[in-house]
Amino acid sequence: MTDAPSKGGTRPGKEERLAAYQKKLRALKERSSLREVMEREMLLEVLKTNSPAINEYPMLDAQQNSVVELLCGRTGHPGYEFIHERVGGLINELAHYEKAVKTKDDARRAELEASLLNSEAVLIKCAQGIVYAMALITDNFEELVLRYFGKQALDQYGALIEKHQLDQAFWNAFVEEFVASRVEEAHREILEGEKYELSRERAFLVIRFLFDDILSKLNPTDQEISKTRIQNGYIATREQPEMKERAKLVQAMLARGLSDLPQFGALTPGELLQAARVACVDSVSEEFETQYRARMAEAKSTDGPVKSREEKLKEQAWFKFVLDQLLGAGVGAAIAIGVTSEHFYKALESFVPDQIKGILPLKKDFSMPVLENILFFLLENHTIQILKECGREEGSKIQVRSGRARRVSAQAVDGLRGMSKIRKKQLFGNDVTRANTLLFKPKNAQQLTETMSMLSLEPELQRGLAELWKKAVFRVDIMVLVNLELVARTTTNTTAKLAEILNKYGVTKTAL
Structure with missing residues (x-):
């Protein structure tokens, strides 16, 4: 295989690289370094020596340090055992290689040199998989920032990328900058402007906040945002049939090739698929698929030329080398996705x-649709968290919930053929918070179906309503529910207690 295009310099020749590894190993042995230290230092040497051959290798120090920590970690992901085995093999081969050089055993030297370069190539692919996964994650978050917070917010995002490694501190800072601070600012403005509704509903005093007022802190754009090469490569594995097939093949190879790892069972099929999609960005995936398909076709064919044993062994060795590199890229991607995901979700x-349990099923997926879901989940639920903290001392007397109703434009409803005023009244209510919009009265698809059946709607109208239902966006209300019965049980002055509770939420007495 050809080397990846160089970035920021020229990769040294193989003699220089092997000499650098030998020098590093001798120094480590002279210091009687522990095995763990030796493996880490050798990985660092491989990374430093070969960084010009790694595509998309980051220029920022913080992100380079992220690559180092992800590559050289020892715990926290099953894939580290794969890297430890490879770097351990490299260290052992270097010792034998040095001996062969000293004894002038040219045949043994050539054999070990080829093996060393293969081991080096696999470790480089591990680093490449890490770099590609990191690039995908940071590119997707950059697009998220641009899409929902505007171009001016890219400077803030860039400052975080420049300052932090891709660890929990980065994600804490990211959520604080783009979610928490905006929610807190919106909440403050809601209270100052008294943009809430206070009402009594059955046995509850309800303080109702509109999620729209939280979303007002966003600055979304409808403009098309160009994708990076890494993003396009990843998206292709989700959308293009031939690339989807390649990703499935790589996933199967990862499942088979890594099955001997002690903690392989901790890797889910979904995680392997995400890693496979990232690995498909690398050219080794195409080369592997080409060879794999050719071998499958050859195995089924009875007309091909007879190959000598030497030819078969040579082809088998090359196929294994390509497969090992593919596994390396997949392992690196899996580590970067898995470890970064742990940091992200802890933040x-x-x-x-x-x-947090509500979004755990999305873990280890950094695709744009998932990130968009997480953003709106955080905006809504951080608001809920703030409101919960306000009344936490009151215990079960206060609950905080959100309610949803599907929102559509009145014009779209009026444009449906066969929609009469009576039918419209049965299916929709006015959205008093936004002009020219309606809210579906049915709460779920089953209720919608039952209502349409009850009204004996024509098939064309039913299809139109079903389409509106699918495309509708949600109006979200966040409600603080004060249980009046429980309040009355725990105080002799209910009015004063309610005023105290409302004061905790910043709701003025005049709103009672």
């Missing part, structure tokens, strides 16, 4: 501790 938990 999220500090902002939405009571609701």
